[in-house]
Amino acid sequence: MATFVDRVVLHVSGGTGGHGCVSVKREKFKPLGGPDGGNGGNGGDVILRVDHQTTTLLDYHHAPHRHATNGGSGMGDWRDGKNGETLVLPVPDGTVVKSLDGEVLADLVGEGTEFVAAAGGQGGLGNAALSSPKRKAPGFALLGIPGEARDIVLELKSIADIALVGFPSAGKSSLIAAMSAARPKIADYPFTTLIPNLGVVQAGDTRFTIADVPGLIEGASEGRGLGHNFLRHVERCAALVHVLDCATLETDRNPISDLEIIEAELDKYAVDMSYAGVDGEVVPLNQRPRLVVLNKVDMPDGKEMAEFVRPELEERGYRVFEVSAMTREGLRELGFAMAEIVEAAREAVKTAPPKVKPAVLRPRAVNQAGFTIRREEKGLQPLFRVLGDKPERWVQQTDFNNDEAVGFLADRLAKLGVEDGLFKAGAKPGDTVVIGGEDGVVFDWEPTMVGGAELLASPRGTDARLEEFIRPTRVQKREEYQERKDAKAAARAELEAERKAGIWTESIDGEQQAGDDDDE
Ligand SMILES: Nc1nc2c(ncn2[C@@H]2O[C@H](COP(=O)(O)OP(=O)(O)OP(=O)(O)O)[C@@H](O)[C@H]2O)c(=O)[nH]1
């Protein structure tokens, strides 16, 4: 038996970035030729893409774990690691992506629309890329960071112009079969239809789609029967068609009470308005135009019943069609009436102001700048939590077994203003600092920054950085310049002398620049 798969929980993860490489160029006659460690490749993204060939979410039901490939590690000789491959997951048109707690992340409508479900992790820089005039031969590289891992819910909402609703066995699937080329399963037991069927109907010059949905029963809006599972499918249609069974054998049912029960269920079902504005104006289900179809008039009882209830239904303002899906009686008129409504709805969308619909949807904007510091109490001790895209990423990139890498992290954090921020938040050396959320990295904080040291050194209640800044005069500047020049000349002379004396060998690690390497 087919299962009703229009809602799956998918576990996606982007590929992990490759690690950067630490390597030093070695050549004949030039044993230490400088850093040549290449960068790690980026991990692949996992992307959902609307594809018309795909009509169900069945594949994801069977295999709900999807991962993109990892980036390759950097290598010596400036060779970068390969990027991971993007994993494209085809999804049907009308797939809605939600988080586990129901927040709509994307509404994928239109061939080729994409959603980055899980971004791959960035590859780490190799030591070649990390070298700078100040850090000539870094003895470390950055680690690749893990790809995003997320659990998302995919829901399918068929995009049909007209939706057929009605009790089980009212003849909805039979109607689709009679009006289009679709060949859904038809049988005389309730809930024959488990997956909505879609059919294309041609009436005059108008082509449109109709969908049936699994039979509705009382309590559907609370999840009875197939419940909400099917109501999702009618959310986007232009009109609803009630299919009423005029020949039911159940004595406690008649077309009018059936219609009232279904209407009550539609009333209770709140249309998820979250995609309004993406997909045109969204009118709640209970306000969509309606047609009423009295089916099975080929049966003697059916004809009688139809004629009996017709005036009552028309009094309530419905356009009523007596049809037989079996003999095709009345289907032509029904088709034209449907076409009329579809045309009107299409016209309304056309005249509506254009909606901005990004073709590629990203899960969240990356907070490029900044960070926040939150003071939390951990027992009696304060705890300072640093949250922010950059600091959290940098921590992931750091090989904590490598002192140089840790030093580099400290520099980066200081430069971003994290240390400064910690001082301002009231952190004292030795306090616990966590960078990141739940699984953040914990530090005992040792300020390294010059500004911070100043702060520490100055008497309580003062801040050295706020002291009056006295602008030097031109004469003063010239004097300073001369002083520095003299000092440089002296230093150079000293160096020259040392070299002549033979105590000096070629070095690549920046010792020569001692003095201006103040951020190490
Ligand atoms: N005599 C007669 N029988 C019909 C007509 N339309 C449908 N039926 C029969 O009614 C039964 C149910 O038809 P379906 O089309 O499967 O009904 P459905 O509304 O899709 O039912 P579910 O998918 O279970 O909700 C089948 O045995 C059909 O042959 C009709 O116009 N006349």
Ligand SMILES: [Mg+2]
């Ligand atoms: Mg059916």
